[in-house]
Each structure stands twice: as structure tokens, then as C-alpha cells.
Amino acid sequence: MLEDLLKQQEGKTLEFKESTKSLEPILHTIVAFGNTAGGILVIGIKDKTKEIVGIKDVLKEEERLGNCIADSIAPLIFPEIYVHSWKNKELLIIKVAHGIGPYYLKAKGETNGTYLRLGSSNRIADETALIELKRLSSNQSFDESPAQKCTIEDLDFVAAKGWFAKVKKPLNEAKGIALKLFVNKESKIIPSVGGILLFGKSREHVFPDAIVRCARFLGTTKAKVLDHQEIRAYLPDMIDLILNFIRRNTSVSAKFGKIIREDVPEYPMEVIREATINAILHADYSVKGSSIMVAIFDDRIEISNPGSLPFGLTMENALQGMSQLRNRVIGRVFKELQLVEQWGSGLGRMIEECNRFGLKEPKFEEVGYFFRCTLFSERVETVALEPWEEKLMVYLKKHHKIRAKDLIKIWNVSKRTVRIRIKKMIEDGKIIEFASNLFDPTKWYSLAIVKK
Numbered sequence: 001m002l003e004d005l006l007k008q009q010e011g012k013t014l015e016f017k018e019s020t021k022s023l024e025p026i027l028h029t030i031v032a033f034g035n036t037a038g039g040i041l042v043i044g045i046k047d048k049t050k051e052i053v054g055i056k057d058v059l060k061e062e063e064r065l066g067n068c069i070a071d072s073i074a075p076l077i078f079p080e081i082y083v084h085s086w087k088n089k090e091l092l093i094i095k096v097a098h099g100i101g102p103y104y105l106k107a108k109g110e111t112n113g114t115y116l117r118l119g120s121s122n123r124i125a126d127e128t129a130l131i132e133l134k135r136l137s138s139n140q141s142f143d144e145s146p147a148q149k150c151t152i153e154d155l156d157f158v159a160a161k162g163w164f165a166k167v168k169k170p171l172n173e174a175k176g177i178a179l180k181l182f183v184n185k186e187s188k189i190i191p192s193v194g195g196i197l198l199f200g201k202s203r204e205h206v207f208p209d210a211i212v213r214c215a216r217f218l219g220t221t222k223a224k225v226l227d228h229q230e231i232r233a234y235l236p237d238m239i240d241l242i243l244n245f246i247r248r249n250t251s252v253s254a255k256f257g258k259i260i261r262e263d264v265p266e267y268p269m270e271v272i273r274e275a276t277i278n279a280i281l282h283a284d285y286s287v288k289g290s291s292i293m294v295a296i297f298d299d300r301i302e303i304s305n306p307g308s309l310p311f312g313l314t315m316e317n318a319l320q321g322m323s324q325l326r327n328r329v330i331g332r333v334f335k336e337l338q339l340v341e342q343w344g345s346g347l348g349r350m351i352e353e354c355n356r357f358g359l360k361e362p363k364f365e366e367v368g369y370f371f372r373c374t375l376f377s378e379r380v381e382t383v384a385l386e387p388w389e390e391k392l393m394v395y396l397k398k399h400h401k402i403r404a405k406d407l408i409k410i411w412n413v414s415k416r417t418v419r420i421r422i423k424k425m426i427e428d429g430k431i432i433e434f435a436s437n438l439f440d441p442t443k444w445y446s447l448a449i450v451k452k
Contacts, residue, residue, distance in 0.1 A: 001435065002086060002093075005042060006050055010120040012366070013039035013314055016047040019093070020061045023068050027105060028115050028122045029236050030069060033096035034077050034103040035125070035133060036117035037314045044091035054089030062092060074106050098312040117368045118308075118368070127237065128286055137310055142286045143194030143329040146185045149204060155182065155191050156234070160199040163236050167338050179336065180329045194329025197285055199233050204294035209306075210285055212238055214294040216249040222295070235280055235330060236337060243292060266377050267301060269358045270349045274374045275362070277339055278346055279305040282371065290370075304372040315364060316432060317346055320446045321400055348447075387419065389430065392452045393447070396431070401446045408425075 008014055015029050033039035044055045055061050062081055070076065080095040102125070105113035114125040114133070125133065147154075157171075160181070164171040173189075176182055181195035183289055196203050197210055204210075216227040227249055231241045250266040257363025279292050291434060295302040309315065310324040325331040334340045350373075351361050360376040385393065388411055394409060395402060402410075407418045422445065425431045435443035 002042070002084060002091070004433070006045075010047060010263055012117050012119065013037060015039065015041050015120065016045040016050065017041065017043045017047050018053060019043065020055065020065055023065065025122075026094075027067070027072055029117075030077065030079060030094065030096050030115070031073060031103045031105060032115040032117040032122040032426050033393055034073075034079075035101050035115065035311065036098065037309070037312055037317075038098040039096055039117065041094040043094070044089065047167055051315055052086055052089055052091070052288065054086075055092060057335065058083050058090035065092070065094075065162065072105055073103055074105065074256075075103065098408070100137045102130060102137070118364075131279065132284075132286065133311065139192075141193060141326060141328040143197060143282075143327040144180050144183070145193050146183050147191045147193050147196045147200070150191045150196055150200070150202065150206065152182060152189055154200055154202045155195055156199045156201050163337055163401060167336070169336060179332050181333070192329055193285070194327060197327075198330060198333055200234075203234075204232060207285055208233075208289045209287070209289060210278075210283075212242055212292045212294060212306060214242065214245045214296075216296045218298075220297050220299055236334070236339065237282060239273065239339065243273060244270055244293065246296065246301065250301075267375055268353050268360070271353050271357075271362070271375060272301070274350050275303045277334065278373065279303050279371075281334060281340065282310075283307055284326060284369075287369070294357070299377055301375045302372055303375075304370045306370055308366040308369055308371055316448075317364070318449070319364070320432070321348055328357065355392050365367070374418075389425065392431070393427070396445075396447045401434070401444045403442070403444045 005014065010016060013033070017026060017029075020026065026041065029039075029041050033041070038156075045052050047252055053072075064333075066081060069079065077096070077099060079097075081174060082095075083091045084091045084093050102110065102114045104110045104115075107113065111130070112124060115122045116125045118127055132142070135145075158164050160176075161171045176195075177184075177189075180192050181198070182187070182189050183192045186201055191200065196206055200206065212231040214229045214231060215222075215225050218224040218226050227245075231238055231245070233241055246267075247265075247269075252265050276294075283292055283305040287306045290306035292306070293304045295304075307326060309318060310326045313322065313324045331340070340346070347364060354361050354375070358379050360378040360380050362376070363372075363374040365372050365374075385394070390408070391410060392402070404418055404422065407422070408415060411418065411421070413421075422431070426433060426445075429448055431445045432448040433443060
């Protein structure tokens with residue numbers, strides 16, 4: 001496991017520290033990991049050079065660190081702490097799971113002592129993030145909360161009924177309450193935030209940033225704008241409006257068969273549609289001053305939404321099909337309207353479709369507090385898989401994970417051969433290993449993104 005960690009750069013879920021001389025930065029990282037998405041902290045390694053220096057009297061430092069964590073962080077957090085030997089040097093490996101906090105340093109208080117992980121750094125949570133953490137602890141999403149100063153008349157029930165009629169489903173008051181389009185507040189029925197975002201007549205006044213800014217740029221930079229549009233519409237209507245803008249600003253080529261001509265778009269529209277829905281569905285609408293953005297260049301399309309991955313979710317988890325809805329009301333309604341099919345499968349489907357289309361795989365990244373999906377127009381050659389690799393890939397696409405003992409049966413080979421093949425596929429970036437600790441006998445493997 002340490003060898004794998006050393007190959008990685010510090011980031012959202014990984015940090016290296018040289019020593020335990022100063023415990024406060026270590027506490028900051030543990031709090032940030034706990035609040036954001038969990039992570040691993042390795043002490044005894046220089047963060048810039050990754051030189052392994054080790055820790056003197058490691059057992060004493062382990063006890064000192066454990067006591068400090070218990071005394072300094074609220075609520076109680078229970079990281080796993082291991083002593084790991086490496087070439088006659090002792091290291092501390094601290095594994096922090098994401099939990100329901102918010103966690104904070106007692107000495108600084110909740111307002112100034114709550115940290116989040118942003119890239120490879122720890123940041124004090126601002127007021128919006130702190131509210132989101134507290135919302136998570138109460139198991140409520142932002143769009144489920146009451147829309148303040150709005151009345152039931154602010155919902156366009158006619159437009160909502162029209163959308164439900166398209167999929168042959170009725171929409172009445174009982175259904176609206178079940179979907180939390182409106183909620184009960186002080187014995188009054190008022191719209192929820194999600195209801196206003198979806199079908200609110202006064203949506204632009206309540207949420208002026210809930211728009212989509214689209215632009216077509218000349219070349220590969222944002223130096224010159226060729227076309228632009230601000231899309232202001234009910235959320236379900238936004239999808240086709242965005243797709244129309246992208247269609248008119250991307251090319252279509254002709255593919256001729258024996259009899260008929262087939263128009264081939266520059267990008268698969270199914271992938272663009274999925275990326276668009278994801279952006280609308282997972283945007284953080286509580287953030288002021290930020291909107292969903294669609295940027296089209298000569299070689300790519302960037303679709304960005306405010307809000308990094310929801311707390312508790314890592315990029316690896318998301319790419320493996322794990323899902324955590326930020327906007328539950330919007331999600332429920334999109335599911336009812338058949339705009340989304342299966343939670344968590346979108347990113348994987350986008351990758352598979354780009355592979356099928358012969359395009360470079362899409363890139364998913366957290367950029368500051370934004371989530372960005374980049375689609376490329378570059379064509380690539382498909383890398384052939386070994387028959388045994390193909391067999392595993394087919395299995396994982398269906399079952400999502402597998403253990404080494406099951407691979408012995410599937411491949412019908414020895415344990416040693418399984419170890420060799422697994423190591424190769426991990427090094428090639430085709431699969432990822434998941435384990436709770438260095439010596440976990442129940443470790444399992446799942447598909448990874450193949451880097452082109």
C-alpha cells in the first residue's frame with residue numbers, strides 16, 4: 001500500500017507529513033478529511049521530495065497523537081492509526097473515514113475551527129459550507145428546505161403537470177408533497193427550494209444565479225467569443241436548450257454506407273445530454289454568484305457546475321458508480337420524468353460511449369469549488385485487451401467489484417498468477433484496489449479509468 005501511496009501526489013484524500021513535531025497542522029488535516037471525504041495521512045515522509053525520513057520513538061508519538069486527537073477534536077473522531085516499517089524506518093499511517101460532523105478544533109470553536117479539504121490544502125469552512133455540513137448531519141438537502149417568502153402561487157403547477165403528462169403520470173397535491181415540491185411550514189403549505197428551482201415563476205428573483213451561461217470560443221482559449229447565450233428556464237426545459245446551443249456550435253460530418261448517408265455529430269449527443277443533466281442535477285444552488293457554464297472550444301467542451309463532489313464522495317467513488325444526491329427534490333423529479341435512469345451510472349456510461357465513439361475519454365475534475373466535465377473531440381485508437389483482461393472487465397461492469405479468491409475461479413489460474421495479473425492491471429490504471437488497511441484480507445478490486 002505504501003508503494004502505491006508514494007506514486008500519488010498529495011490531493012483531496014492524501015497528505016504526507018515529515019514529522020509529528022507540530023501537531024496542529026496534522027489536526028487540521030484530520031478534521032478536513034473527516035468533514036470532506038475521508039483520507040490517508042502518512043507521517044515520516046517529506047511532502048515535496050517524498051523522501052522517507054521515518055519517526056523516532058514511533059510508539060510514543062502514536063500515543064501522543066492519539067491523545068491529542070481525542071482531546072482536541074469535537075465531536076469525537078476515531079481514525080485508524082498504524083505503525084508501518086519501511087527499510088528500517090518507522091512511519092505512522094492515519095486513515096480517516098468521512099463522518100457526520102461537522103468536526104472542528106475545540107480550541108478554535110466551530111466557526112473558526114471547521115476545516116475542509118480543497119485539493120491538497122485545508123481551508124476553514126465558510127458560512128455556506130458550514131450550513132451544508134449541518135444540513136448533512138440532519139439528513140436534509142438544501143432543495144428540501146422551505147423557500148422563504150414564497151407562496152404556493154409561485155409554483156407553475158400547469159408547467160409541472162405538462163412535464164408529468166409527457167411521461168403519462170398524474171401530478172396532484174399529494175404527489176407534489178411526496179416529491180417535496182412543497183412542504184409544510186408552520187401549518188402552511190409552501191414551495192420547497194427544489195420546487196422553486198424546478199418550476200418557480202419567481203425563480204429568477206429568488207435564485208438569480210440559477211441560469212446556464214453558454215459560450216462558443218474561437219480556438220482553444222477564451223480570448224474571443226463567437227456565440228453566447230444565457231439560458232433562463234425551468235430546470236427540465238434547460239436540457240434541450242443547452243443541447244440546441246451545443247448542436248449549432250459543433251460540427252456534423254457525413255458517413256456514407258452502401259445505400260444511405262449518416263450524419264455523425266462531433267460529439268455523441270447521449271454523452272453531452274448526460275453531462276448536462278449531471279450539471280443541473282448536482283449544482284450547488286446555495287452558492288451565490290456562480291452559475292452552470294458551458295464552454296465550447298475547437299477541441300473540447302467544458303461543462304462546469306458550482307459545487308464540488310458532495311461531502312463523503314471521492315472522484316474514485318463517483319467513477320465506480322457510487323452516487324450521493326446533493327439535490328434530492330430535483331433528483332426525485334428528474335427520475336419521475338425519466339430524465340435520469342440509474343443513480344451513479346452516468347459517468348461510467350459517458351466513458352463507455354466515448355470509447356465506442358472512438359473519442360478520447362472525458363475528464364472529470366474538481367476545480368476549486370466547481371465540478372467540471374471535459375469532453376474531447378480527439379479521436380483515439382482503442383487499445384486491445386488480453387482475453388483474461390476482457391473477461392475481468394465484463395465481470396466488473398456487471399458486478400462492480402471482485403476479490404482475489406474469486407479471480408482464481410474466473411481465470412482458473414494459481415494465486416501467484418492472480419497476484420501478477422492484478423499488479424499489472426493496477427499499474428496500467430485499469431483497476432483500483434480497495435482495502436481498509438495495509439493487511440486487509442477482504443480487499444477487493446473495481447474498474448478504474450484508463451488514462452489515455
